[in-house]
Amino acid sequence: MSTSHSRAAVASVCATALTLSGLLVTGVVAAQPAAAADPIGYQNVRINEVTSSNSDTVELYNTGSTAVSISGWKMSDDGFSPQTFSPSSSTIPAGGFVTFNSPKGLGDSDKLVIYTNSGTVVDRVEWATGGAKPAMARCGGDGTGAWVTATSASTFGTANASACPSSIPASSRVRINEVTSDGADTVEVYNGGTSAVSIGSWKYVDNDTAHSPVSISSSSPSATTVPAGGYVTFDSGLGLGDNDSVFLLDGNGNTVDSVTWTTDGAKPSDERCANGTGWFRTSTTATLGGANSCTGSSGGGGGTGGQLLGGGGSLTSGCTPEAPSGTGSVPSGTLAWPGGADVTIADDVCAFTTSTGPEGRDVSGLAFDPANPSVLWAAKNKNWLYKLVKSNGKWVPDASWSAAGKQIRFAGGTGQPDSEGLTVGANGHIYVTSERDNANNTVPKDTIMEFDPTATGSTLTPIHQWDMTSQFPQLNTGSKDDANLGFEGVGYVPDSWLTANGWVDPLTGAAYNPANYPQHGSGLFFAGLEWDGTLHVYGLNSNGTFTTFGTIATGKVSVMDVTFDAGTQRLIATCDNTCGETHTFMKVNAGGAIVPDVTYTNPAVMPTDNLEGFAVAPPQTCVNGFREAVWSDDGIYGFGSGSSSYGHAIYSGTFPC
Template sequence: MPTSHSRAGVASVCAATLTLSGMLLTGVLAAQPAAAADPAGYQNVRINEVSSNGSDTVELYNTGSTAVSISGWKMSDDSFSAQSFSPSAGTIPAGGFVTFNSPKGLGDADKLVIYTSGGTVVDRVDWATDKAKPAMARCGGDGTGAWVTATTATTFGGPNASGCPSSIPAASRVRINEATSDGSDTVELYNGGTSAVSVGSWKYVDGDTSHSAATISSSSPSATSIPAGGYVTFNSTIGLGDNDSVFLLDGSGDTVDSLTWATDGAKPSDERCANGTGWFRTATTATLGSANSCSGSPGGGTGGTPPGQLLGGGGSLTSGCTPEAPSGTGSTPSGTLAWPGGADVTIADNVCAFTTSTGPEGRDVSGLAFDPSNPSVLWAAKNKNWLFKLVKSNGKWIPDPTWSATGKQIRFAGGSGEPDSEGLSVGGNGHLYVTTERDNTDNTKPKDTILEFDPTATGSTLTPIHQWDMTSQFPQLNTGDKDDANLGFEGVGYVPDSWLTANGWVDPLTGAAYNPANYPLHGAGLYFAGLEWDGSLHVYGLNSDGTFTTFGTIATGKSSVMDVTFDAGTQRLVATCDNTCGETHTFMKVNASGAIVPDVTYTNPTVMPTDNLEGFALAPTSTCTGGTREAVWSDDGIYGFGSGSSSSGHALYSGTFPC
């Protein structure tokens, strides 16, 4: 069968006729730009939003982990006559956006093709009458989501979530799931929806703009419908080559999905990981017509190499690293909303990265906190009395070797015991505040404390500057049962006084507006400790003389709390629960009566495993790029999707959250 090749240049000018969904479109194939080297990561750039309502605006998004230069790039509409455009920036940062106004204008029923300066097709989107008004936008994940007509105002220059419809059409649940350019040139489609979708009249075309679109049914007569959760495969009659693409169009001529790869990217195949939802990677074995194996190297096709390793398959564990299966899975509370950030999540640590002398199995990472004074630092607490200072290296969070490559062990006051360290927060003074549930040397008894550590202290073992013991406040935990003792302080968040006073928080001790001056020894904020026992928050002023003030209890509306953080970006206090509450995050506000109450609750991204994800942190807004910032989760069981999956043995996951 014929094979298309890299479009590094078209030598002649010729007439072209393209038939799409009953429409006859004629145009002229203009000479493409002279051959030039394609920039690294070009296949990671995706058309993310386009409008034909007069502004004729186009948005490009970089799904990769490194910036991509778009200098000299061109675009064309249905005439395929490439034109230069003037982007808002000459380089698209990782996870960033660039916009431009089409120099040719875009029609009611039109298409848009983006080329590198060397003439290679980067991406393409087709739409039928009025489908790009107000805009056609990717919904369900910038750069990777389904193409739908936006239902509200356009979101050029930022994430598409606010412009997406609440319900994605059934046809848009169909995704290109795997493709091969090794001679068989086979394409696999997957239906991630809950009902069958008819695809007999659908068409596909490759990245060669001289090729006419072919119907799926003409390539595979039996490929007429895809059942819910099922697959359809067909062999491309127009061929698939190196540096090529597949564009899928529905019966109306609207683009449904696309895949672009560089040289040898689809050999033996390019596949989505996780199956049907994730990024593309080059597979080691094609699995056409069945679930993707997700064994191979990241970065073969669209989506490139996001930070870390992609979720979805093919991992191996080092000796002595033993995952722990999740326990206590419960239902998601009613009224919970979908994750507002990006749909894709990456593995953000090396396998078995947290092995220590008291926990060689490499699990039990719990509390997480970004350092507000240095957001390139992420602090982590491991249950078996260890702290880690993490920094980014090649897209992953690793122990900072200048602080300690293997973490630092912590003790109770006097240098005794092994604190069952769970929660972690950075105070206004830059010190680390850690919550404990027990002393692991006597784990049948609760020991609910908050410990203050100076991270600049030298040595491999840290002892607290102050220790505040609240154990007596929770007699229900002191039953002689180690499981009850393990349901104490699971998380802690430092909340600045400025937020409490600006929002009119009423001091439960006085019944009047909170006045920090009433508590001269407490510093510049209060500490909200989350109790795993019942999901309540307990508010404390931690005094410099070792005493503390108890400000009462706040209900989160959850049965349990695993982490607590104050997010300056949303101006909310966040109470996180793991699989016990359906992997949810409740953002809390001060209401009109001066009480702190739940505002909104979000689930995790759907691609996340349902594990004991006990830590959660949002990067400061100072790190925002393209309208998003990093969100990080920790799994204290390093279970991932189970044995043999790429996530097994890993503790950290990275995603995005709106700025």
């Protein structure tokens, strides 16, 4: 487990070495749809693109992680009552698109409103003359980005990125940042741009289609300009309630931004997390006029983001969550999470208490079993291994293997491995990394241990153990914090991927030939070093020796987990809040070197914690274009004391196939 001291050490060393829309939480505050007839998840459906040229096409996008039925839904513009439409599909898959042609046509200076079959407003957009020619599109993220005039109208049914202008207008950097329907009904807007934006002629409106837009200046005469990086607040003259919305319009009548929330969602407030950019979620304290606190936990605005589902239960005696430490910035060029916006709390509260760690935290490495994707392996610090299976939507210990997990030892049955990372080899065995012996925690012990999961008994000892400690003298300073910055994750990579992609063996300078290493099995092991974010490549030989293939830079200041994903054909290096909760996908480039390809953040609805474990289910588990992604929080802190996620270690979301 990474301590606050080790986080500081990482930041110091690397500085020298290297140039939630709302949460819908069941069991706590159960935010329900506005009407019984409304389909679950309707708040996640957003207008994503619209053109008032020729075919008058509309595109809807589902930001959620489950499909939403739009059967019987209607639309209207500024000149006709709600009409049914004929979509390309009656169901929008998670992360998917549906298009339709307006039954009455759309024109300049028009608007579009989408309703559920019960008449609940789902979303709306307005535009001025020429605003939807060739199209109005959300830019900066499908379903969540700012509305701008697109450069083409050819992206209907697909992501908007290629239709978005290279430079987003300054006005589109202004976003609704926080809103409360609790008393004063106040709206906060934030300017994330580098220049001030005049909003003296801007207006706002709620989701009552009988209401006309109201000027911001009439509600707050001093609200004329939003400075760069600054805020403006105003009280809604229309009033705001449960199951409501705010739509922000510029001086030309173009929609700039919007937020929609469900019952009690904006009490005390709904706020973007991260400030100015993230999804909306319910806060515990309103912070109008300043940076958002992002300390909330319960259900709120479904209009522009994901939901955190699940949770419940209460902390048990001896279960002590640990607050996150060492939070750093997100690397430049990082992309938004490509999977579903929704995330589920996927374990029981304080589920991982053990005799060597009764606090119930310290779950670190995760790995799906490629041969049996219904099994998820988890490593817990202070030497425990868990075989997890799904039960009622949660990952729970497999009672047929060990309901309490199995304790692991070093070779000879000694010590307490500081078990951090794990992976499943081609032989079905579990390979676990350790940074040190927790019985002697000032001394590094960077090892990879091979365990046979079919072995009987409550304690496992390794079949083989490979000790690489001597390769990292920088960790052997007599400090337990430095000793705790070793092997944090490990991933098994098949030889077939390395050879098919032309990886150049650094030992020979030629194409990698597995036959040169007859005792290494059928793949190599990539161990992630927390100290500096590098990957160290090893062939683990059956005679107990190992071959070192060198070091690979991930471009990250630290690495907490490593996994090979057969679906994307990429090696993934994961970093927790130290690197802004990011996952770097590595590929073999044209020169035969393994290099970073693309980096993604976590879903915005998730807490910013020491999320040290990450795994993606094998591609054979795909359903409707998505498969499961799983995270572990070794501090089980969630959004803090009193939140639904407090005391939980496992989170489940979706990733594209």
